[in-house]
Each structure stands twice: as C-alpha cells, then as structure tokens.
Amino acid sequence: MSDKKEQKKNWPLWEVFVRSKNGLEHRHFGSLHAADAAMALENARDVYTRRNEGVSIWVVESKHITASNPEHNGELFEPANDKVYRHPTFYDLPDEVKHM
Amino acid sequence: MKDNLIQYILGIADNSLILGQRLGELTGHGPAPEIDIAITNISLDLFGQVRSYFQYAAQLSDKDITEDDIAFLRTEREYVNVLLVEQPNTDFGYVITRQFLFDQFHYLLLSALQQSTDATMAAIAKKSIKEVSYHKRFSADWMKRLGDGTKESNQRVQQAVNDLWGYTNELFMLTDADKQAIAEGIGVDVTLFKKEYYENVAAILEEATLEVPTQAFFQKGGKEGVHTEHMGYLLADMQYMQRTYPGMKW
Numbered sequence: 625m626s627d628k629k630e631q632k633k634n635w636p637l638w639e640v641f642v643r644s645k646n647g648l649e650h651r652h653f654g655s656l657h658a659a660d661a662a663m664a665l666e667n668a669r670d671v672y673t674r675r676n677e678g679v680s681i682w683v684v685e686s687k688h689i690t691a692s693n694p695e696h697n698g699e700l701f702e703p704a705n706d707k708v709y710r711h712p713t714f715y716d717l718p719d720e721v722k723h724m
Numbered sequence: 725m726k727d728n729l730i731q732y733i734l735g736i737a738d739n740s741l742i743l744g745q746r747l748g749e750l751t752g753h754g755p756a757p758e759i760d761i762a763i764t765n766i767s768l769d770l771f772g773q774v775r776s777y778f779q780y781a782a783q784l785s786d787k788d789i790t791e792d793d794i795a796f797l798r799t800e801r802e803y804v805n806v807l808l809v810e811q812p813n814t815d816f817g818y819v820i821t822r823q824f825l826f827d828q829f830h831y832l833l834l835s836a837l838q839q840s841t842d843a844t845m846a847a848i849a850k851k852s853i854k855e856v857s858y859h860k861r862f863s864a865d866w867m868k869r870l871g872d873g874t875k876e877s878n879q880r881v882q883q884a885v886n887d888l889w890g891y892t893n894e895l896f897m898l899t900d901a902d903k904q905a906i907a908e909g910i911g912v913d914v915t916l917f918k919k920e921y922y923e924n925v926a927a928i929l930e931e932a933t934l935e936v937p938t939q940a941f942f943q944k945g946g947k948e949g950v951h952t953e954h955m956g957y958l959l960a961d962m963q964y965m966q967r968t969y970p971g972m973k974w
Contacts, residue, residue: 667758
C-alpha cells in the first residue's frame, strides 16, 4: 500500500543506455524518472539524444540492477592490485602486429 | 503573386511561431524535468521551422527586411496565426490538448505541402515533418495518459478539450491568400483533409476515454488578424527585447 502511494507521488527511476553509433556497444548515459517503460524511452530520447548522440536506446528500471556493495570493495577488487602478471604486458610484440 | 506567397507563408509560419512562444513560456516550469525538456525541444523545433519560412519570406520581400523583422516587429493585427495556438498555458491538460489539436493538423498540412510546386516550401515541409511526427506522437501519448489516467487528470483534460474545441474549425478556413496559393499549386487546400482530421482526433480521444465535444459554435478571427485578448500579452513578452534594443544581437 505504502509502495503504491509512493509510486503515485514519484515516478520510478530508470537507467538509460545509448548506443552512439552502429557497431559500438550501448553505454550508460544517466538516469531519469518516468511512469513506465514507454515514457522512459520517450524521455530518454528528449533528455539524452537531443544533440544527435544516439542510434539506439535501452532503458531499465533502476531497481532491476543489482549492484556490488562499496563496503566489499576491499575483498572484491584489491586482491587484483598486486597481480600484474594478469595483464598481458610481458610479451614483445613484433611491429607487424597491429591493433593489440 | 510574390506578395501573396509571402502572406501564405505567414499563414503557416505564424502558427508555429506563436505556439513555440507559448511552449517557451514553460521553460523551467514543466511538471517534471524530463517533460520540461521535451516541451522545450518541441518549442525549438517550431522556431527552427519558423526561421526557414521567415528567411524565405524576407528573401521574397521587396523591402529590406530580415527574419527578425518579420518575427518581432509586426503589430498584433499583422499576425495571422489561428486563435488555437495563442490560448494560454492554463494547466498541463490545456498545454497537451492545444498541442494535440494542432499537431494532428500540422502533420496533415506538412504531408500535403511536400507536394508544393514551390521547391523551397516543399523542402521546408519535408524537413519539418519528421519533427512534427514526433510532436504528434508525444501529444497523442499524453492525451491517452491524462484521459485514461486518474479521475482528476481525466476531468481536467476533458475540460481542456471542451474549451479548446471551438478553436479547431478555424484551422480549415481558407483566406484569400490560401485560395490564390492553392490555385497556383503552391498552397495546400486544407479543407480536403478536414474530415480525416476530425476522424483522427476522435479516434485518439476515444482511446483516451474522453468525450468528443458536439458543440457547433466555432471561434474564428486569428487568420484575419483579429485575435483573442491573450495575444497582446504574448506579443509584449515576445517583442520586448527587439523593441527596447532595436537590432540587438548576441
């Protein structure tokens, strides 16, 4: 009930992903409020592509995104800091090889 | 013939100019930031179209004038927009209904204008119709959301439909400039799609669970330069800068 009331007052938050060119991936552009998916798409078009930024838009309601907890950053990400050997930087590349 | 074409151009462009100004008044006052931006975008689309029309009109004119002179330095009686577009932003229901009633017309007008024998007019119509297709979608969507929304939104938008309905018939009245432009193949005979307009409008109102007004009395005058009392205030606002600082640029 309180959830319904809240919805009436505030439109839910949506995350917007825009593909700026064919062949590129969709990138997170920002977020906005909208009552439903159709309105989120329309709003995204008006808010994020008015300067010719995109060829395709995705929207997803923010509540459907599961995020990592910043408090766990230590155990999640720090162990990778001292493992430089995981970067492929120890090879000598011949000059003929491009785009590496 | 040239003077008639100029007058015909004003008959089309003034609608977009005055509606664009009305929408511009909402900048920063939209019901939500997203809608605020959407409305401002529509306003800017309309001004962009107006510039193309007025640049062409200025070029046709024998007088040494620019697009700015045409936009900002005429008197009230010289503006020939329909009364519908000068109606105030009473509430969001009125803003959307006014937009909806105009967009449905605007789209049909530009569709036909693309076939104008005047290459410039045809080109402007071709460029504008993509923007107007979006306006039409935006306003029809919102008619449905408001009409089929809450009891409050339904009542308010129905009130707006009832109040603004009397201004729709003027969209289809032909001025002398219209008649001559039609005879020359430059202009569009808007009476040909009057039936289609009211059918399209009724279909969307029905989907929005709104009633189609049955009133038979219609307002007119704008196309002849006789405006409602709202027009003077709108022009005072719009013309202030050019009249206070003539020829200003930034």
